[in-house]
Amino acid sequence: MTRKRRRLIVVLAGMALLSGAVALVLSALDENLSYFYQPSELSAAPRGRAIRLGGLVEEGSLERQADGVTVTFRITDLAESVPVVYQGLLPDLFREGQSVITQGTLGPDGTFVAREVLAKHDETYMPREVVDALKKAGQWRGGQEGGGKGTQ
Numbered sequence: 001m002t003r004k005r006r007r008l009i010v011v012l013a014g015m016a017l018l019s020g021a022v023a024l025v026l027s028a029l030d031e032n033l034s035y036f037y038q039p040s041e042l043s044a045a046p047r048g049r050a051i052r053l054g055g056l057v058e059e060g061s062l063e064r065q066a067d068g069v070t071v072t073f074r075i076t077d078l079a080e081s082v083p084v085v086y087q088g089l090l091p092d093l094f095r096e097g098q099s100v101i102t103q104g105t106l107g108p109d110g111t112f113v114a115r116e117v118l119a120k121h122d123e124t125y126m127p128r129e130v131v132d133a134l135k136k137a138g139q140w141r142g143g144q145e146g147g148g149k150g151t152q
Helices: 003-032 039-046 126-134
Strands: 035-037 050-055 070-076 080-085 099-104 111-120
Touching: 035 039, 039 050, 039 080, 050 080, 080 099
Parallel strands: 035 050, 080 111
Antiparallel strands: 050 070, 050 099, 070 080, 099 111
């Protein structure tokens, strides 16, 4: 076997090993990705796979079950809404009409089973201390009085 032929075999073998490693990494990444959907896009979401569902908590939809841990509510994007079931403690900022992002799986009956619920505050949120300081300085231009809870 000539030197040129040996070099070609080594290069091809190296490329094959590198291709295999890249394929394994991409496969592992794909399994751990969690895509974001809104309720009106949920029909395209994969069943039984972890996804993120975001939108507003529909007014009047929040129900706490007798066990004290299970909560049901609906998430809407003002076009469609999806029922959500969650077992656990809800974040302090969670309430009806508020933006949320949930992570979980879509069940066969169309109910979203959440493993995690994240509540978002709107971009106009400011701690009370900052609002008071801006008012004192005469720089306050916001519409909300008193701000929200400050961090301590």
